[in-house]
Amino acid sequence: MNKEQDEIKRDANVHSWLYGVGLTGVISGIGYIFTPLEIPIRLIVSALIFLLLLFPIVKLVFYFISSGLRCKVCNASYSIQLIDTKREFLSAIPRSKTQNQAVVGGDTRGPHYGKQIIIKSTWTEERYKITNVYSCVNCGNTYDTQRMETRKQGYSSTKLYR
Structure with a gap:
């Protein structure tokens, strides 16, 4: 990959982390709201949900972002x-x-x-x-x-x- 493709991939990676952390935070917040126990247990459940889902969600978001960055003519990745x-x-x-x-x-x-x-x-x-x-x-x-x-x-x- 050349310099421009590396920069496009880096931007896609940064955006996937930002969107992934936000989406995972929303999901763990919903888990916090719907956990019917005391506050310390709710916080632990919410933190576990966040930690378990963070990397899969970031990878999924990166997959969707990078799918639009492939050229349809030369099939080069991270080139659009x-x-x-x-x-x-x-x-x-x-x-x-x-x-x-x-x-x-x-x-x-x-x-x-x-x-x-x-x-x-x-x-x-x-x-x-x-x-x-x-x-x-x-x-x-x-x-x-x-x-x-x-x-x-x-x-x-x-x-x-x-």
Whole structure:
């Protein structure tokens, strides 16, 4: 493997460890919550779950990450890298939404007691076409992927009482 492939493999390894530790932490946290014993035993069970599942989950995540890094033309491993991202603006559509909330009540009688809360929200929905261009560091083959992205811009809301 050349220098670029080693760097791509190192990045995949770092990401697999980050995602693997996070995923294993979530699983051991769920184990902590559902263990019906005292706190010291729950901590021990959670630590055992974490230690037993950490390496298999990191390997599984690394397998999924590295499966997309193999060139389809020359079959070189750890050779695909992102070389360019193009963002093309498609449209901007103004949107609004009105939500009826509960009636104001409670122990204190204020100026809005007994009135309906209405929340009016406005924003602009922007659509983009995003094109990612990838290249193989071994053979130079390039390909691209396209996806659509929608963003909320300029969100504001006001609370009314009726």
